[in-house]
Amino acid sequence: MIYNKIQQNIELLQWFYRFLYLWKFLEKYIKSHDISIDVMDFPIPTSNKKNFIMKGIIVKKILSDIYTHPDKKNIFGYMVEINSFRGIFSVTREMIETQETFQKFLIERLKDKYIAFEHIIRFFRNVLNHIETADVKIKLDDYLKQKDYLSKGQKISKLSFVMKYADYFVEWKWSKDYGLDIVIDFRALKDWQRIFDIVSLHQVYLLAEFCFNLSEIFRSKIKVVPKKVNREFYKKK
Numbered sequence: 001m002i003y004n005k006i007q008q009n010i011e012l013l014q015w016f017y018r019f020l021y022l023w024k025f026l027e028k029y030i031k032s033h034d035i036s037i038d039v040m041d042f043p044i045p046t047s048n049k050k051n052f053i054m055k056g057i058i059v060k061k062i063l064s065d066i067y068t069h070p071d072k073k074n075i076f077g078y079m080v081e082i083n084s085f086r087g088i089f090s091v092t093r094e095m096i097e098t099q100e101t102f103q104k105f106l107i108e109r110l111k112d113k114y115i116a117f118e119h120i121i122r123f124f125r126n127v128l129n130h131i132e133t134a135d136v137k138i139k140l141d142d143y144l145k146q147k148d149y150l151s152k153g154q155k156i157s158k159l160s161f162v163m164k165y166a167d168y169f170v171e172w173k174w175s176k177d178y179g180l181d182i183v184i185d186f187r188a189l190k191d192w193q194r195i196f197d198i199v200s201l202h203q204v205y206l207l208a209e210f211c212f213n214l215s216e217i218f219r220s221k222i223k224v225v226p227k228k229v230n231r232e233f234y235k236k237k
Contacts, residue, residue, distance in 0.1 A: 003222060005098075005099070006095070006099055006101065006102065006222060007219070009091055009094065009095045009099065009102075010095075010215045010218070010219050012087075012091050013087075013088055013091040013092060013095075013211060013212065013215050014212060014215060014216075015087075016084050016087035016088045016091065017084070017088055017208060017209075017211070017212040019080075019083075019084055019087075020080060020081070020084035020085075020088075020208065023076075023077075023080040023084075024077065024080060024081075027066070027074070027076050027077040027080065030063060030066050030067060030076070031066055031067060031070035032067075032070070033067070034063075034064070034067045035063055035067075036059075036060045036061075036063035036064040036067065039056040039057075039059045039060040039063065040056045041053055041054065041055055041056045042054050042056065062074075062075065062076065078134075081201075082128065082131070082136065084208065085124065085128055085204060085208055086125075086128040086129060088208045088211050088212070089121050089124045089125045089128065089207075089208075089211070090125050090128075090129065092121050092125075092211045092214075093121050093122055093125045096118055096121065101222065102218060105218050105221065106118070106214070109168055109169065109214075109217075110163075110168060111168070113161060113163050113168070115154065115156070115159075116159045116160055116161040117161055119146065119150060119159050120159055120161050120182055120184060120207070121207075121211075122146060123142075123143060123146060123159075123184060124195075124199075124204070124207070126142045126143065126146070127142045127143075127195055128195075130142055133192075135194055136194065136195045136196065137192045137193060137194055137195070138189065138191070138192070138193050138194075138195055138198070139191060139192065140191045143186065143189055146186070147186040147189070150186060151186065157185065157186055157187050158183065158184070158185045158186065158187070159182075159183065159184045159185075159186070160182075160183045161180055161181075161182040161183070162179075162180065162181045162182070162183065163179050163180055164176065164177060164178065164179035165178055165179050165213075166178070166179075167179075169217065171217055179206075180203060180206045180207060180210060181203060182199055182203050182207065184198060184199065
C-alpha cells in the first residue's frame with residue numbers, strides 16, 4: 001500500500017510538470033496564431049443533465065490580447081507558471097514529510113545539500129499557497145517561523161542550494177556544468193518582497209525541473225515500478 005501512495009504522489013508531481021510544458025507551449029502558439037476568431041460559447045458538462053456555459057467573449061478577449069501583445073505578461077502564461085510551481089513544490093514537500101523512503105533517498109543523494117533543498121521547497125510551498133497579490137509578494141507569516149527555526153535550531157540564516165547534477169547523480173549524462181544556483185538569505189527578506197526578486201524565475205524553472213528529475217530517479221529505485229516508465233531526464237537544451 002505504501003508504494004501505491006508513493007506512485008500516486010510521483011504521478012501527480014509529474015502531471016504538474018507536464019502541465020507546465022503543455023500549456024507554456026500553447027501560450028507560445030497563441031502568441032503567433034490568432035485563434036480568437038474561432039472562439040464561441042461552449043458547454044462544460046458538470047453533471048449528467050447540466051452544463052456550465054463558458055462565455056466565448058471572455059476567452060476571445062484574452063486570446064486577442066495575447067496575440068496582439070506577445071511581449072507582455074499575460075494571465076494565461078502567468079497562471080500556468082504559478083499553479084504548476086505550486087503543485088510541484090507542494091507535492092514534493094508532501095512526499096518529504098510523509099514518505100520516509102523518499103526522504104532517505106534525498107538525504108542519501110543530496111548529502112550536504114539536503115537541508116537547503118528541503119527548506120527551499122518549504123519556503124516556496126508556503127509562499128505560493130498564500131498568494132494575495134498578482135505579482136506574488138511574500139508576507140511575514142510565510143517565512144518567519146521557518147527563519148526562526150533555521151537560525152535558532154539549525155544555526156542557519158542563509159540557504160544555499162548551489163549544485164551540479166553531475167556531482168550528485170551518476171545517472172546524469174549531460175553537461176557537467178548543468179545545475180542550480182539558489183540562495184535565500186532569510187536575514188535579508190522583507191515583507192511584501194516579490195518572490196522572483198528573491199529567486200529568479202529561471203532558477204524556479206530549474207527547481208521545478210529538478211523535482212521532476214528526482215521523482216524519475218526515485219521511481220526507478222523503489223520496489224514497485226510500472227511496466228512503462230520513462231526514466232529520461234527532462235532537460236532544457
